[in-house]
Amino acid sequence: MKNEDVQFKLSxxxxxxxxxxxxxxxxxxxxxxxxxxxxxxxCGICHSFTEDGRCVSLFKILMTNHCIYDCAYCINRRTxxxxxxxxxxxxxxxxxxxxxxxNYIEGLFLSSGVIKSPDFxxxxxxxxxxxxxxxENYNGYIHxxxxxxxxxxxxxxxxxxxxxxxxxxxxxxxxxxxxxxPEKDYKGILLPMNQIKNAxxxxxxxxxxxxxxxxxxxxxxxxxxxxxxxPETDRQIILLSSGLYKTQNLKRVYFSGYLPVNLYDQxxxxxxxxxxxxxxxLYQSDWLMRFYKYKAEEILSEDQPFLDLDIDPKLGFxxxxxxxxxxxxxxxxxxxxxxxxxxxxxxxxxxxxxxxHRKLNSLHLQKIxxxxxxxxxxxxCNELPASTTDWAPERLKRKLIAESVSKxxxxxxxxxxxxxxxxxxxxxxx
Amino acid sequence: xxxxxxxxxxxxxxxCIFETYNRKNFPVDICSRTGEQKHLFAQKFDVQSxxxxxxxxxxxxxxxxxxxxxxxxxxxxxxxxxxxEMKIYRFLRRLFSEHFSIxxxxxxADVLYLTQTSQKVKKEAMRMLQFVRFQHTxxxxxxxxxxPRYDVLPLVSTHFQKRxxxxxxxxxxxxxxxxFLFDKVKLEEVVISSKEFSTITGQxxxxxxxxxxxxxxKLWKSYFKHINIQERKNLKLQRQHxxxxxxxxxxxxxxxx
Numbered sequence: 001m002k003n004e005d006v007q008f009k010l011s012x013x014x015x016x017x018x019x020x021x022x023x024x025x026x027x028x029x030x031x032x033x034x035x036x037x038x039x040x041x042x043c044g045i046c047h048s049f050t051e052d053g054r055c056v057s058l059f060k061i062l063m064t065n066h067c068i069y070d071c072a073y074c075i076n077r078r079t080x081x082x083x084x085x086x087x088x089x090x091x092x093x094x095x096x097x098x099x100x101x102x103n104y105i106e107g108l109f110l111s112s113g114v115i116k117s118p119d120f121x122x123x124x125x126x127x128x129x130x131x132x133x134x135x136e137n138y139n140g141y142i143h144x145x146x147x148x149x150x151x152x153x154x155x156x157x158x159x160x161x162x163x164x165x166x167x168x169x170x171x172x173x174x175x176x177x178x179x180x181x182p183e184k185d186y187k188g189i190l191l192p193m194n195q196i197k198n199a200x201x202x203x204x205x206x207x208x209x210x211x212x213x214x215x216x217x218x219x220x221x222x223x224x225x226x227x228x229x230x231p232e233t234d235r236q237i238i239l240l241s242s243g244l245y246k247t248q249n250l251k252r253v254y255f256s257g258y259l260p261v262n263l264y265d266q267x268x269x270x271x272x273x274x275x276x277x278x279x280x281x282l283y284q285s286d287w288l289m290r291f292y293k294y295k296a297e298e299i300l301s302e303d304q305p306f307l308d309l310d311i312d313p314k315l316g317f318x319x320x321x322x323x324x325x326x327x328x329x330x331x332x333x334x335x336x337x338x339x340x341x342x343x344x345x346x347x348x349x350x351x352x353x354x355x356x357h358r359k360l361n362s363l364h365l366q367k368i369x370x371x372x373x374x375x376x377x378x379x380x381c382n383e384l385p386a387s388t389t390d391w392a393p394e395r396l397k398r399k400l401i402a403e404s405v406s407k408x409x410x411x412x413x414x415x416x417x418x419x420x421x422x423x424x425x426x427x428x429x430x
Numbered sequence: 431x432x433x434x435x436x437x438x439x440x441x442x443x444x445x446c447i448f449e450t451y452n453r454k455n456f457p458v459d460i461c462s463r464t465g466e467q468k469h470l471f472a473q474k475f476d477v478q479s480x481x482x483x484x485x486x487x488x489x490x491x492x493x494x495x496x497x498x499x500x501x502x503x504x505x506x507x508x509x510x511x512x513x514x515e516m517k518i519y520r521f522l523r524r525l526f527s528e529h530f531s532i533x534x535x536x537x538x539a540d541v542l543y544l545t546q547t548s549q550k551v552k553k554e555a556m557r558m559l560q561f562v563r564f565q566h567t568x569x570x571x572x573x574x575x576x577x578p579r580y581d582v583l584p585l586v587s588t589h590f591q592k593r594x595x596x597x598x599x600x601x602x603x604x605x606x607x608x609x610f611l612f613d614k615v616k617l618e619e620v621v622i623s624s625k626e627f628s629t630i631t632g633q634x635x636x637x638x639x640x641x642x643x644x645x646x647x648k649l650w651k652s653y654f655k656h657i658n659i660q661e662r663k664n665l666k667l668q669r670q671h672x673x674x675x676x677x678x679x680x681x682x683x684x685x686x687x
Contacts, residue, residue, distance in 0.1 A: 003645060010649055014656035035595045045559050046671070048682055050658040053667025060657065098646045101572065101597060102564045104682075137596070259661055274661055353534035364537045 009085040010095070016065035016076050017111060020168075020224065021256045025057040025106035025141045027219030028163040036137025038100060038107075040163065040219075045106050058109035058143055059099055063087055063124060067113030071181035072268055073170065073229045075261040076113050086115075089127050097136055107141025107163070108132070118149030126154055129161035141219075146196065148188040155192050156216075159199055164219040164251070167193045172237050176230035180267055196221050197248050220251035227282060228275040229258040229268055233305035238285050242296035245289070255282045281307040288313055291345055292338050310401050315341040318378055319393040329365065329381040330355050342375030374400060431458055433469050436477045438462040440507050443515060444484035446477045447522060456523075460515040494525050499533045505548035508581050517543055555582040559589055561676045564599060565633070566640040572599040575609075575632025576679050583610060591617050604629055631678045647681045654682035 026044030046055035064086035065076045076082070087095075092110065099105045110128055114121050125144055132138040144162040146155050159165055167189055171177040174186040196217060203216035223244065225237060241253040257279035260272055285307065288294040292314070299313050300306075301320075308316050318325060318341050327336050329351060337348045347370050354360060354368070361382045366372050377396055391399075434449065434457045436442035446460050455475075461468060463476070492500055503518055521540045524532055536542045557578070564572035572594070583603050587610040590601060595614070602609030602622065611620045627634045677683040 007649060007652055011652050011656045014653050018657050018659055032592050032595050037594060037596055039592050041559070041589075045556075047560055048654065048680065049668045049672040050654060051665060051668055052659045052662035053664040053671065054659075054662075055671065056654065056657060059653075095649070099650060101594070102566070102646065102650075103562050103574075104650050140593075257662075259659065276662065350534075350536050354536035357532070357535035358537045360537055367539075367542055368536055 038140030063112035122150035342371035
């Protein structure tokens with residue numbers, strides 16, 4: 001490796017890769033059976049955190065930021081005048097191993113701009129993974145991007161070396177995708193997605209028959225949606241992601257708040273801050289679907305297309321459905337306890353286990369770690385005063401917002417303020 | 431009024447438990463010989479560690495706990511919290527006497543405390559998996575010096591053994607002054623007398639660093655800087671996930687300090 005050269009390329013390509021938000025290193029427990037380097041940890045490990053608070057788990061890098069496409073939302077589009085660079089297969093392998101041995105990273109996440117043709121690009125991506133597995137004896141995590149348009153054989157081979165594959169949908173409706181990226185369509189994206197889904201299912205079946213059957217992407221597949229670049233509603237986005245979880249068996253759908261990277265393009269909305277709160281609310285809804293057993297239709301009804309930015313979706317659901325509360329902590333089902341604002345998955349499990357031994361009261365709940373400030377309006381347990389359970393939803397919402405704001409005032413860094421640019425006019429000095 | 435004293439090891443502590451039942455003389459406190467002296471006039475009984483007795487107690491505990499929680503007592507003990515011995519002792523008294531498993535009775539203050547403490551220890555162990563950074567030395571050894579809040583190196587050594595099976599590495603606890611050395615074949619506990627690294631930051635002296643180590647650190651710093659999205663800056667979130675006390679061991683954070 002030529003030192004100066006590699007350092008330059010690394011900085012350019014890291015810069016270009018940062019907009020991909022997928023970071024998970026979980027879901028694979030690949031063993032270090034060859035006594036080489038690396039093993040998977042099923043829960044995943046984050047090794048560092050950048051100033052934006054996002055984790056660095058995988059060595060996330062583009063192979064090249066040259067691209068033949070011209071998608072309006074992408075910083076690496078063909079017509080942008082930017083520094084371009086390409087890492088060779090050997091360089092990526094050396095960097096991955098070098099970082100991994102120092103325990104900087106949990107694995108490699110390799111994506112790429114499309115050069116020459118999808119097949120040409122995909123072939124080199126696969127080469128990296130193959131070289132890592134066969135020549136370097138590497139058993140750590142590998143996440144590869146499947147390039148839409150690449151041949152079925154290449155995508156299949158990628159799945160045999162990698163732990164996770166992903167195909168990014170980026171724009172939540174086909175109409176807007178066509179508008180922003182005329183060279184792409186949903187058919188091209190869904191084709192590899194379907195192929196990967198089927199290959200995973202087949203490989204799982206074969207695993208049941210014989211243990212040594214080759215594994216295909218054991219950590220599943222994921223995708224990413226850009227939020228705020230196009231006028232889709234939150235309801236559309238949530239329904240789409242829940243549909244993807246069901247039909248495509250996806251492990252994760254990531255949301256990426258749109259960053260205005262190509263300000264000159266008139267097809268994109270003009271704002272200068274990423275919609276961080278909206279992105280957060282969408283992730284919360286995603287969690288409700290994956291861990292709290294909510295259905296997509298429950299989170300947003302038809303007459304309410306957008307999530308409330310002031311309160312989280314779980315509290316929103318509770319306030320809209322006050323007739324389901326208060327929940328009796330000592331009797332209610334686990335599913336119902338999960339729906340109480342202020343009670344998380346772990347607390348709910350603890351409650352269900354602990355109440356077998358004795359009746360729980362509010363002191364117990366507080367010690368177990370329940371946020372009583374929120375939960376007290378939605379539960380009964382032996383001795384709570386009844387007055388807290390008789391609130392009108394609107395009034396309760398305002399009260400809870402007021403309480404949370406006063407505590408987290410400094411936290412709301414995304415809040416706009418009136419006087420940030422205000423400079424007092426001083427009288428001229430004579 | 432009797433207090434039991436032991437040598438501060440887990441084995442010693444389990445022997446204490448054995449002795450309390452054996453002598454049918456139940457203590458008001460159990461404390462380490464080396465710890466601070468809390469009782470001036472109480473009658474003392476000093477317990478010598480005994481592997482066989484400790485093993486019997488450990489087996490007894492295993493019989494009563496479910497597999498999911500079978501390390502609960504050990505993890506809680508590793509926290510080295512003040513007064514943890516009596517809490518474990520009270521928990522064990524109840525565990526041994528009751529017919530049903532009590533490990534999920536979170537309404538009981540001791541059970542909840544032990545569960546939460548063992549969670550804290552597990553979290554600290556996880557932080558080791560996250561924030562250990564190896565430096566390559568001239569002799570080909572991969573070294574990391576770090577200072578966990580609790581004594582968790584024994585919990586994580588097997589993880590690194592599996593992960594870096596073809597690598598000779600040394601993981602050193604700077605505060606408790608011992609570490610684990612893996613020589614590609616077996617894992618052993620070591621104490622280093624002549625140190626060629628900083629006992630505060632764990633940085634290896636420059637003259638024993640392997641060529642290329644600095645270059646990789648430089649690459650990593652540069653990568654770390656460029657993968658950050660400036661428009662989303664949120665330092666509080668960063669600190670929450672990566673507490674400041676670890677920053678001095680992380681090459682990527684050294685530029686900022």
